[in-house]
Amino acid sequence: MKTNGDALLKTTELLGNALRDFLNQSQAAEGKVLVQKESNALANELQLSHWLKHGLADTTQVQQLLQVYTDNAQHLHHPHYMGHQCAVPNLGAFIADAVNGLVNNPMAIYEMGPAAAVMEKVVINWMLSKLSWLKSDSIEETRNHKTGGGGVLTHGGSMANLTALSAARAKVVPDAWTEGTPDNLVVLCPEVAHYSVSRAISILGLGSKAAIPIKVTDKEVMDPDYLEPALKQIKAEGKQVMAVVANACATSTGLYDPLEETGLFCQQYDLWYHVDGAHGAAALISGKHQALMKGAQLADSMIWDAHKMLRTSALCAAVLFKDHLDMLNTFRQKGSYLFFEKEDVGIDAIENAIECTKSSLGTKLFWSLAIEGEQAMVDYVDSRYDITTVFFEHIQTTEDFECPYEPESNILCFKYLAPGTNDSFQLAIRNELVKHGDFYITTTIMNGVRYLRVSVQNPDTSLEHFEKMLIAIREVALDLKK
Numbered sequence: 001m002k003t004n005g006d007a008l009l010k011t012t013e014l015l016g017n018a019l020r021d022f023l024n025q026s027q028a029a030e031g032k033v034l035v036q037k038e039s040n041a042l043a044n045e046l047q048l049s050h051w052l053k054h055g056l057a058d059t060t061q062v063q064q065l066l067q068v069y070t071d072n073a074q075h076l077h078h079p080h081y082m083g084h085q086c087a088v089p090n091l092g093a094f095i096a097d098a099v100n101g102l103v104n105n106p107m108a109i110y111e112m113g114p115a116a117a118v119m120e121k122v123v124i125n126w127m128l129s130k131l132s133w134l135k136s137d138s139i140e141e142t143r144n145h146k147t148g149g150g151g152v153l154t155h156g157g158s159m160a161n162l163t164a165l166s167a168a169r170a171k172v173v174p175d176a177w178t179e180g181t182p183d184n185l186v187v188l189c190p191e192v193a194h195y196s197v198s199r200a201i202s203i204l205g206l207g208s209k210a211a212i213p214i215k216v217t218d219k220e221v222m223d224p225d226y227l228e229p230a231l232k233q234i235k236a237e238g239k240q241v242m243a244v245v246a247n248a249c250a251t252s253t254g255l256y257d258p259l260e261e262t263g264l265f266c267q268q269y270d271l272w273y274h275v276d277g278a279h280g281a282a283a284l285i286s287g288k289h290q291a292l293m294k295g296a297q298l299a300d301s302m303i304w305d306a307h308k309m310l311r312t313s314a315l316c317a318a319v320l321f322k323d324h325l326d327m328l329n330t331f332r333q334k335g336s337y338l339f340f341e342k343e344d345v346g347i348d349a350i351e352n353a354i355e356c357t358k359s360s361l362g363t364k365l366f367w368s369l370a371i372e373g374e375q376a377m378v379d380y381v382d383s384r385y386d387i388t389t390v391f392f393e394h395i396q397t398t399e400d401f402e403c404p405y406e407p408e409s410n411i412l413c414f415k416y417l418a419p420g421t422n423d424s425f426q427l428a429i430r431n432e433l434v435k436h437g438d439f440y441i442t443t444t445i446m447n448g449v450r451y452l453r454v455s456v457q458n459p460d461t462s463l464e465h466f467e468k469m470l471i472a473i474r475e476v477a478l479d480l481k482k
């Protein structure tokens with residue numbers, strides 16, 4: 001099929017019909033959440049090699065392919081989807097992706113997408129305002145008169161963590177950009193920090209051993225009492241702290257580190273404080289759960305994935321800085337402040353991002369927020385956090401399930417308790433459940449013990465769905481024991 005206006009119109013109509021059915025069925029909890037076929041068989045069923053070679057002749061063939069594709073997709077819109085922390089995108093995200101798919105404005109330099117560039121800055125300012133880091137409404141961060149925070153959208157939280165830690169290195173050792181990373185730098189982070197943190201530390205040339213794990217409590221939350229002794233030890237060994245990282249919230253449990261205590265510690269010792277808010281920074285917009293983020297304002301940098309709790313499709317992550325000058329200096333050697341003071345580079349994101357070609361990420365978050373307005377997003381976050389507590393309370397009423405902690409966010413770990421159900425049995429339950437395809441959940445290890453885990457992302461998942469899942473787990477467990 002050729003790309004022209006007529007074909008676009010026909011395809012849009014076809015796409016609308018196909019995706020409407022996919023969405024309606026998923027939302028009505030009809031059919032499976034996931035059907036996993038063997039990969040060779042699936043590639044054959046999709047006729048991938050054939051289409052690749054011969055092309056799709058008309059919209060009927062597009063429709064055929066689309067049908068097989070959606071049949072074999074993970075159904076995030078199905079309320080039985082309670083798996084990974086991926087957003088269930090709203091209509092706004094769909095509009096953004098459809099527009100990006102055709103308009104394609106990689107706006108790292110302003111002239112490659114002025115409207116998209118402006119949208120990115122507006123959503124960055126919206127995020128900064130939630131941290132009280134927005135000191136001026138100006139969207140032009142690189143101008144002299146701009147004060148306060150800055151930020152840039154990146155292709156994912158891992159990239160955002162790397163960007164933030166690069167900024168920390170630039171601040172602590174400005175010459176590292178030209179001279180290389182000194183061998184005495186370390187980063188303090190909770191034992192359960194996301195792996196992208198230690199990966200960033202290695203990429204930055206510190207070596208993974210430079211990630212100094214701070215002990216966690218029995219809830220796997222960073223214990224701030226261990227920060228001071230760790231710092232003393234580090235100094236005694238002649239090492240220098242590049243950054244202190246806290247989780248908001250932890251990937252496995254959804255529990256928040258003591259952000260304020262950690263921030264005050266960093267303030268006292270003048271250390272770069274980075275908050276990994278990939279998932280849980282969404283609590284900043286909540287009226288009810290905002291207290292979980294108390295102290296994040298003390299950070300020098302924070303990351304926040306819109307593709308987790310702000311209903312954008314993957315990927316759309318923000319790295320935010322309390323002082324925009326720290327951002328401007330991230331990929332520069334010492335003295336770059338002067339460079340920026342002299343030159344007006346407009347609002348080109350390219351100066352501050354790892355990526356060269358950068359997708360119009362801001363359009364995703366902008367449309368996701370704008371499609372129903374900010375309050376709808378607030379309600380969404382509140383409802384998912386609240387329903388997860390309802391699931392926890394329900395588990396307290398059962399005799400055969402237990403939770404290791406009370407949830408703070410929309411992530412909950414729990415365990416099937418029938419006699420003889422050890423760690424590998426929990427894993428077998430999950431695998432069997434996913435194989436049946438009626439529910440999608442994950443598992444995790446907490447304190448060395450295997451748990452089943454849900455991340456309640458879908459706006460329609462209710463207690464009824466959760467109860468049905470517990471019933472399905474009991475059935476699966478019975479079958480496994482036969």
Ligand SMILES: Cc1ncc(COP(=O)(O)O)c(C=O)c1O
Binds near residue numbers: 196251278317
């Ligand atoms: C706490 C935390 N940080 C960082 C990341 C990495 O984000 P991304 O998957 O967008 O690279 C994740 C992903 O789950 C996370 O949970």
